[in-house]
Amino acid sequence: MQKTILVDVISSDVTKEQSQERLSELENLVKTYGGIVVVKVIQKRGMPDYRTYIGSGKIEGVLNENKQNGKEKRANLLIINNLLKPSQIYNLGEICTKDGIEVWDRVDLILKIFDKHAKSVESKLQIELAAIRHMGPRIYGLGLELTRQAGGIGTRGIGETNIQIMKRHLRRREQKIKEKLKHYDLVQANHRKQRRKKDLKTISLVGYTNAGKSTLLNALTKKGVYVADKLFATLETTVGQLFLPESQKIALLSDTIGFIQDLPPDLIDAFKSTLSEIIDADLLLHVIDVSDPLYESKILVVEDILNELGVDKKPKVYVFNKVDLNPGLDKDIISEHYNCFSPIFVSAENKEGLKELTSKIEAFCNSLQG
Numbered sequence: 001m002q003k004t005i006l007v008d009v010i011s012s013d014v015t016k017e018q019s020q021e022r023l024s025e026l027e028n029l030v031k032t033y034g035g036i037v038v039v040k041v042i043q044k045r046g047m048p049d050y051r052t053y054i055g056s057g058k059i060e061g062v063l064n065e066n067k068q069n070g071k072e073k074r075a076n077l078l079i080i081n082n083l084l085k086p087s088q089i090y091n092l093g094e095i096c097t098k099d100g101i102e103v104w105d106r107v108d109l110i111l112k113i114f115d116k117h118a119k120s121v122e123s124k125l126q127i128e129l130a131a132i133r134h135m136g137p138r139i140y141g142l143g144l145e146l147t148r149q150a151g152g153i154g155t156r157g158i159g160e161t162n163i164q165i166m167k168r169h170l171r172r173r174e175q176k177i178k179e180k181l182k183h184y185d186l187v188q189a190n191h192r193k194q195r196r197k198k199d200l201k202t203i204s205l206v207g208y209t210n211a212g213k214s215t216l217l218n219a220l221t222k223k224g225v226y227v228a229d230k231l232f233a234t235l236e237t238t239v240g241q242l243f244l245p246e247s248q249k250i251a252l253l254s255d256t257i258g259f260i261q262d263l264p265p266d267l268i269d270a271f272k273s274t275l276s277e278i279i280d281a282d283l284l285l286h287v288i289d290v291s292d293p294l295y296e297s298k299i300l301v302v303e304d305i306l307n308e309l310g311v312d313k314k315p316k317v318y319v320f321n322k323v324d325l326n327p328g329l330d331k332d333i334i335s336e337h338y339n340c341f342s343p344i345f346v347s348a349e350n351k352e353g354l355k356e357l358t359s360k361i362e363a364f365c366n367s368l369q370g
């Protein structure tokens with residue numbers, strides 16, 4: 001069991017509510033991974049520390065405090081809720097390993113969760129690719145660090161040859177994975193071709209992790225996909241058949257990996273083959289957990305990622321889910337605010353609003369045929 005110290009470095013314009021939500025999301029990620037949180041620290045500063053990201057005084061303080069803790073509460077992992085530069089991770093690691101503490105950044109944690117939840121060969125390959133892209137620069141950075149320690153720039157460092165070998169190995173592995181993933185791309189492209197031949201319309205569920213996408217897929221189709229109150233419960237793509245009662249036709253509804261804030265574009269790119277259903281869909285259903293007080297900022301995170309994927313112009317319906325958890329919701333105000341995204345209110349859990357949603361989807365499919 002990983003006993004974890006969480007540190008979030010935030011800028012001064014982050015509100016108290018936002019900073020608490022950020023930490024609670026990180027805590028949920030740690031729980032999803034199977035770790036426990038022993039200490040939580042928020043540091044407000046204009047600019048992260050160049051060498052260690054968190055100020056070195058702060059890190060010493062945290063480590064001292066940790067040493068005072070009894071054995072059962074003494075941490076062996078420190079997670080920074082930000083994306084660190086390779087040299088910052090290296091320097092922090094140097095300080096923390098003395099106390100038997102490993103250091104991860106936010107992306108490290110997300111990758112570990114992905115790795116734990118991934119089932120298919122395809123998603124395992126994508127995770128490996130993302131990990132190489134995320135960790136690779138650390139190894140290159142380590143080369144520089146060792147060179148410096150061996151006497152300054154220009155001197156060949158101890159271990160430098162090993163680093164060169166490692167770099168070459170990683171580059172080859174990256175190439176090999178990309179070739180393997182191409183095979184999955186081809187298989188999927190073929191599926192899509194078949195569907196187009198049959199004139200099947202495709203609708204893709206997108207949204208922040210834990211918004212209720214898989215629950216909605218299960219409620220609308222006969223697929224029994226895994227649903228859990230966990231972040232990143234879904235890592236593969238599932239396609240189910242959605243029956244359209246008026247026209248007696250079917251459309252295909254797909255559910256895939258959820259999004260989260262601060263995902264570097266490189267990581268998103270590594271998951272392109274899983275996300276290809278989204279890229280190719282006729283219509284996107286953006287599922288929003290309306291019981292979450294920060295749902296508006298999460299909508300923006302999702303829109304940014306859709307932008308990254310180049311699908312921001314696709315037709316979209318905003319599906320405000322979990323209305324059962326928010327009975328006082330002012331639907332009129334939300335409808336007006338998001339009126340260009342055909343807002344609709346549902347509870348996937350209680351199967352409320354699903355008929356209206358299906359009708360909306362059907363009307364959209366008909367408009368495409370017409």
Ligand SMILES: Nc1nc2c(ncn2[C@@H]2O[C@H](COP(=O)(O)OP(=O)(O)OP(=O)(O)O)[C@@H](O)[C@H]2O)c(=O)[nH]1
Nearest residue numbers: 209210211212213214215228232233234258348349
């Ligand atoms: N009360 C309530 N809970 C819901 C509703 N829809 C989903 N949930 C719950 O929300 C949690 C997350 O649901 P999922 O369907 O796994 O969410 P997801 O968007 O697929 O999440 P990831 O796959 O992790 O990205 C589960 O505990 C669901 O039971 C709803 O309409 N009302």
Ligand SMILES: [Mg+2]
Nearest residue numbers: 213214233234
């Ligand atoms: Mg899911």
